[in-house]
Amino acid sequence: MSTSGGHDDRLAWAAGEISRWFPTSARDLPWRRVRTPWRALVSEFMLQQTQVSRVAERFEPFLEAFPSPLAMVEAGEDAVLAKWSGMGYYRRARMLHAAAAAIVEQHGGVVPEDAATLETLPGVGRYTAGAIASIACGQSSPIVDGNVDRVFARLTADGSTPGAKGREARRWEEAEVYVAAADCPEVANEGLMELGALVCQPKAPQCLICPLARRCCALEAGKVGEIPPPKPRPKKKLVEMQVGVAWSGKKLLLARRPDSGLFAKTMFPPEAEAFPSSAEGRPLAEVRHQTTHRDVRVQVFVFPDGSKVSGAEWKHPDDPELALTSLASKIIALARQNHEDGSEEAASS
Ligand code: SF4
Known part of the structure; x- marks a missing residue:
């Protein structure tokens, strides 16, 4: 005291x-x-x-x-x-x-x-x-x-x-x-x-x-x-990821993240390298996300409709029961936009 x-x-x-x-x-x-x-x-x-x-x-x-x-x-x-x-x-x-x-x-x-x-x-x-x-x-x-x-x-x-x-x-x-x-x-x-x-x-x-x-x-x-003087900020750790998005009708391929580590146990688009033919992926965008300690950069690739990935499931992305991080939601919004644009182009050609 x-x-x-x-x-x-x-x-x-x-x-x-x-x-x-x-x-x-x-x-x-x-x-x-x-x-x-x-x-x-x-x-x-x-x-x-x-x-x-x-x-x-x-x-x-x-x-x-x-x-x-x-x-x-x-x-x-x-x-x-x-x-x-x-x-x-x-x-x-x-x-x-x-x-x-x-x-x-x-x-x-x-x-x-x-x-x-x-x-x-x-x-x-x-x-x-x-x-x-x-x-x-x-x-x-x-x-x-x-x-x-x-x-x-x-x-x-x-x-x-x-x-x-x-x-x-x-x-x-x-x-x-x-x-x-x-x-x-x-x-x-x-x-x-x-x-x-x-x-x-x-x-x-x-x-x-x-x-x-x-x-x-x-x-x-x-x-x-x-007072107080600014706290020295530790440099953020850079985390780079590559994920793939693929649709089947209105459902998107999502996989549960591992039990520990970044975004543990939440649903996320699967890693791009998990797709059997990863060379088929077409680059869509890079999404950046900041957390307190990390600078996360995600390269998003689009894979052909109906692609399969072991351990991933087709999910309706609007399902309220899905545990989605704000980063996953950002990626899904981009994927949805791209999917809808693609559907419109196909319909008009
Ligand atoms: S406690 Fe904070 S707000 Fe109150 S007088 Fe002191 S510096 Fe100002």
Whole structure:
């Protein structure tokens, strides 16, 4: 724990200010309307690396399909992947299913309410465990995510670079002091994240309307624009793929990706080299796709209608049960356009 009285006092003061600010400033979001640990768990998995507005659209239909951990386990991993379609980062969907299985097997189907037990679930790290324990269960558990890190760095004028030695540990200590001072941990913690998302934003902090402005060290020192300094970005890994598209009527040839690795277990056009006569492939386009760590370039080839590939199946690409990444959907849209253009040409000649 920090030993600085003024520092800790500032954090405790912030807990009170944010707890008063949040109830009148909170966005109306689906997972806030009805609070249960399961809904909180699902929302936290969805919100990792997906925009709030997109999750807001998808949240209730997803919960309708999987209203409990048991319902998710009974539906199976493929059904979860299919419902996750288009949200990206499919590993989260697989981990959510694994967490549901652990809840059913080890906790009688009831989501644990304390952070230490939550952290034993697959895919649940310290932040997610703290968020569920505090926001859904009212426990005094600290949370640190990107928003919290930025607010505390500015509030305390911590000019260290994200990732610098000792910074993360310091942030967790501050989050503990902060939440321990709160009358309602759920309000203080959720309000802290909301303040980071709506007011103390990375590029355009709105200090004029910020409830922390009176005692914000970065504001006082005129260093808001410098804190936090930009994080050094690791170079993205280049991934090159070659895939083939082939139609049979309105159905497209799709194969399930391997159980691990990029786009694992989702449906994707087969690798071009898997076609028996790969030389028959005609180049159609190159599709590029960025993930946090990868720059993916896919060369798409068109193969004759009715081509066969071992392990691939004819699927209607609009089937809502298909687990399709946004990259697969992009490739399918191109393939469909090409197919329709080809059909029109054939009809007019
Ligand atoms: S006063 Fe400005 S920099 Fe300080 S916490 Fe508020 S928005 Fe962030």
